Amino acid sequence: MYGAEWCGDCRRSKALLDRLDVDYDYVDLEEEFDGAERAKAISGRTQIPVVVFPDGTHVVEPTDAELAAKLDELAEAPAA
Template sequence: MTAENFDRITMFGADWCRDCIRSKALLERLGVEYDYIDLERVEDGADRAKAISGRTQIPVVVFPDGDHFVEPTDAQLRDKLEGIAA
C-alpha cells in the first residue's frame, strides 16, 4: 500500500469500464461526495491505483480510513458506506 492519504472517498477508474460506471452510479445515487481520478486523463493515475491495490483491475475505491476495494460489488460498496455513516 502507498503512503498516500485521502481525505474523502476517491475512485480510480476509466469511462470505458463497466464496473467503474456501475460504482460511480451507485455513489451518485447515494449522494456520496467523492473524487474521481480518470486513468485515461491523469498521467500517474494508473500507477497510483496500482500502488494502492497491488493490482491493475479497476475501479479502485479508496476510503479515508485507508481501506480500499478493487472491483467492488454494489453490495460491498453500500455496506462500507453504511459503516462509515454509522
C-alpha cells in the same frame, strides 16, 4: 475512486456513489498521467475501479452490495 469510462464496473460504482449522494474524487485513468500507477500502488493490482475510503481502506472491483456495505460501515463509525 480510480476508474475509466470504458470500464463497466467503474461506471456502475460511480453511478452508485452518485445515487447515494456521496462526495468523492474521481481519478480518470485515461486523463491522469500517473493515475494507473497510483491505483496500482494502492491496491497492488491492475483491476479497476479502486475505491479508497477516508479510513484508509480500499476495495477493488466492488459489487454494489459491497460498496454500499462499506459506506454504511463508515457512516456508522464514531467520529475520531
